[in-house]
Amino acid sequence: MKLPRRVPWASVGELDEVCAAIYADESHLESKIFAVNKLVAWKAITSLPHAIESTLSLLSVIVQDDCSNASSLVLRHSYSAAVIRMVNGLVDPLQFGIYARSIAAIAVQLGLPAWLVELRHAATHEDLPSLEVLREAARQSMTWLLHNYWLPTLDPSTASQPEAPPLRPLEPILKEYRSLLKLTTRDASLSKQYKHAMTDVFKNIEKWIAEATVAANVVNGGLGWDQPDGAESSRNAREQWALEVFSDVLIEKGGLVPLSKKKRVFPPESFCPPENSVRIWTPLLTNVQALHPEFLSILVNRALSRLLATSTTPLKNDAPPDPSYDSTLARWILWLVDRCDPDQSSDENTRADIVASLLTVLGPGSKHLAHAKKNLNELLSALCTGYPSLSSACTVLQSSQQISSLDWTAKDLSVMEDRLSVLVSLTTENEDQTSNVFNETGAVSSAGWNLLDSSCWKPCPIGVACAPIFK
């Protein structure tokens, strides 16, 4: 369920007015003072978004610089504090992952000028910068905020998606990981030697995921779900996107599925992926799963969608069908689902989800290639073994292959109506609200407190000013 956020402005017009006042010409000091007062009042109403708060702090120092005779040292301290807080506040929420990424790296992804980050560092740890540098920094920060917050907020449609630096590719990291693991699985004594390299690779992957999570913001259109507006959920959405990109790369040939077809050799008795692949990829999967608990389910879902996509697309010229790829992928799916341990009281059952999707896809009317269907059926039966409820569901749903198309008769309509009435009666009725009428009739009006009743007052949103009603 979506909840709104409280904002201190009544309409975007008010925000526009304040923005115009803030970025008014250099000489219009009164408009800046008006803007400062307005923003201070907004801050007392509710907590402001970080960008507005940074604007307020920078603006108040600028005003102080212009109109009062504060000493240079005081001004430098004020400017420094404002710049430091601004950069920190922009970068801190984007520190995803367990290790800190450098502020400079995140700033690059945000589009913040690099010298501002250096200035922040200098102001925090080294000598206080000079007034001239700080004034320039304040000016540039204000401009940056204008382009990156105020303008997009005031007019979301014209917000041009900033050109984000593209994500650095993941493949080299995975390649390195693969080679490392090949060495260690073949010769276990080398594992100690390569332990550091392994941890480095893991850290690298974590960093890549964190970078992708930050970049997910920029690709905002991709996050299409209805999420309530909150840092936690937006962070979840971003992480999900990043993990999905990660999964997509893993699913490619060369990842979980070996590149060469010769290596796609399956153990005969069970529906398992090639042993080599399992050995190679298990540490990575374990690691990432430990850090991101939804990873396995995301991977499974992506793999499944990929599998279904490849099996339903008609023969394309450029991509010849690759049955061994599909079967390997199917086996990986089963292996992954087996690893998703449901608790005692499982909230959602990945296995049941996948079975359901497969059943819908395999239902009558699907256009699948023959080998793909066989593959999917094998996967389905493998998923259901050991789960009697699922297998019974499968048999029930799959046996209804022969649906003879009946014509609608009049009786059918009455049957449908009966069913509808049954369903309707099952819905829970709302409890009868015992509405207690306010019994404060005859309130003491002489003291100035009057209870209004519904005859002279209509419901309106909180905060909207309304004219007094005189009886």
Place this chain on the structure above:
Amino acid sequence: MLSAIAARKAATAAAASGGVKPDSYSASASTSTVSTSISTPITKSKPRPTPSKRKHSTNAALDGSITAKKRRRRERDVLEKPRAPRSRYFEQGRPAATEGEDGVGKGEDDEEEEEEDWDGSNSDVKVQTTATRGYSPSRPISPDDSSDEEQVQNGSIQPEPQSQTQSQVLLTTFVPIPGQNTFYLSPDELSLVLSAEKSTVPATLIALGPSENLTLLGTYRLTVIRGSIEIGGAILRSRVHPETHNVFAPRSSPVPSIRVVSSAPSSRSPALFPLRIQHEIDALVGDPVLVLLQELRSGVEALGKVCRTFDGVFELHPRDVLNRNRELEEEAEDVLRLRSVRIITHQSKYVSPLVIPPSWEKALDEVSTQNLECHDDDDDSETERKHPPNIYLIKGPKKVGKSSFARTLVNRLLSQHNTLAYLDLDPGQSEFTPAGLIALTLVSDPVLGPPWTHPSVPLRAHFIGAFSPKGCPGLYVEGVRDLVRFWGEEVCWGGGKSAIPLVVNTMGWAKGLGVDLMKRIQDVLVVDGVEKVSYETCFGSRIGSESQAVMCVYEFGQSENEMGNVRQRGMDGLPLERSSFFGEGATSRVDHLQHHPPPGIQIHNLEPVPVAASNTLSLLFSAADQRTMNIMSYFHAVFPSSSPSSSSYTAAPHWDASLPLLARPPYQVDVGRALDRVFLLGAGGEVIKTEIENVLGGAVVALVRCEPGTLDAIDDNDDDSTQGQKQLGEVGTKIPYFPTSTSASSYPSPSTSSAVGLALVRSVAPGGSHLHVLTPLPLSAILSSSSISSGLNLSKSLDMGMGMGTGTGAAGARVLVKGEMEIPIWGMVDFRRLGGRGANGGEGDEQRDVPFLQWEKGVGVGAERRRVRRNLMRKGQGV
């Protein structure tokens, strides 16, 4: 970020077993070992909706917060499972990732800036006293707030087997059998039994055997007809005039059980029973305890619609409904025939019972024996003031169960005293008042339910304005001093014969400013409380006083690691500091308690609440959620309009949640006639006068009653510019708000003012002539000139001091004070249009255009509020 914590721990585990795994590869080629070593850390995770797949079931996931909480819960499973590798890891002697494990806490949780706390007790790894990472200049340092995390002191570790046996303990051993130990009463019969007027609510009479207990989920009214039972720490006995208590038991808090204490009827006259069941009752074997249960129709369930986090919290969780053993429990549930109640037999993930650990029992028993001794002497009516009242102080870090213990202590004390005073010093998690206030409340009925089920009007309170006093410690300490003084002077002898003891609940702020505040509070209690009352006792009583007021300090223990070091350190386990916020030396009077407790102060060490119980609940319902619910419950409560003379604590008997706040007709307040002054606390003091109307619109304010003449004293301190403002008349707005040019905020001094309660200023008329105000307080409370005279003989001077000089209409709460706290977002939306569970936000355009609310996600960089990570590691740290 909790997954980061889990990550680190699992990473350490993985690193430990990373050295092991390749061996296992070479040792056995079978995949079984590989799979076992993998399956431990990987747990079930929730699948995300994929576009082409079937519709995501929106059953349980109401909003992102629950999703996050599920994640967090799984994190804890991750933490608890790989135990073996972790012990190995420590045996290798590598230093623990102390920095990461210590600096825990995630700040991104709620929309509020207050950090959500991390169970210090959940870091169930024993941190050996390895060198913590020294001061790091780049570590983000921000002031801790009251819900601060423990960095050094981890809660005591609960061994796993204990939690497992708890889950098998039957919560209800009473098996209701209609006709044998369960009888249904019609309203006529009910009035016969209770010897009261008719009520329309159905009732069930049950007979409990000697060692039976019964756990009920929901709301009910409880009357003991014969025998005595214990519930939630309160011992309820049968009386000549049966007393009925309201019990609220939602699954968002531990659920109390009804336990049999003794079956001897303590009242002489047996209760009357209708003939048809008289035979069965006489035929009952043993001496059963007879308890009458009735439905409680208070409207509290409707509060779940207002704040959706608590929707359906008085019923079983849907998962429990699915999982229950259908044959057995379905029948049992309907047996009681009470609509608002369900019997709970087993603990589940969603329902946990109220557990009183043994050290608490010991402490409570000591309290009982102490009080019994002094009560024996009370028969002699001459010795009116023989024994002075006691102070009971409860302190400790957070999440140890202080509030639960406070509630059980209050309940236990109420079996010996008629009334007691509860001083709540935690503005973030108040017991009887909404958040933002520190208050002194009189309690005379047992407290049986979470804080939001008994909102009440305090006897005397002060508005702090925020959920933590970190912004205004001076005001906080002044307020505390005033409340303790008020108790010492006015309240503690108010009961006539028996004294009214004081129970003090404090914040769980264990470091930094919190420690200093705690020291100040203890000093205030000792000086203004214990010593003053003892002094007055010996002064006033005719009999020589060997009796002295006693302050019992209940301190929640720390982990076993720290206990050995406690002697060398201060009481809090930290080295004694040389200086404190308040500038004095470190040695407060109560400092060397461990070595030489001064007379009159007893210290009891208590163990914290078992971890398993508090974990799941705090995941689903965080402290911030409970606070939100507290505020919303307060605003929807219906207080009785006239304080009845019999009960001294005006708890709201029912709630009205039929209309959202924005649809309720407000009070129209004439500013010129009803308001004297408006204050903005804290940073709000910088707001200029012309903006005050915007600031007040939609604001939560406290209605404060100031003693006449004191406001002028504040005015005298302002400088000339504001004086001129007032004299020249209003500048643009009629609202009496006068910011000082020094922008230091002024506030009504706590020693001469008292807050009555909270109100929501819905809107301000342009020009400031009128306000539209919503408040649940009855007008009599707002406009009266004295505090609620609650059947006590408050000293006459108090009443007269307030009443004199009031003239016509100058009485009552005429000052508005606004602090940092805001109305929760639940209060600003129309819950009728939010849709049922699983509805998306697409309610149509009319919802979108509501002013002051933004439904879309913020666009642009920096559009969210700030959020700080305190557990970030650097490259060289951790693994």
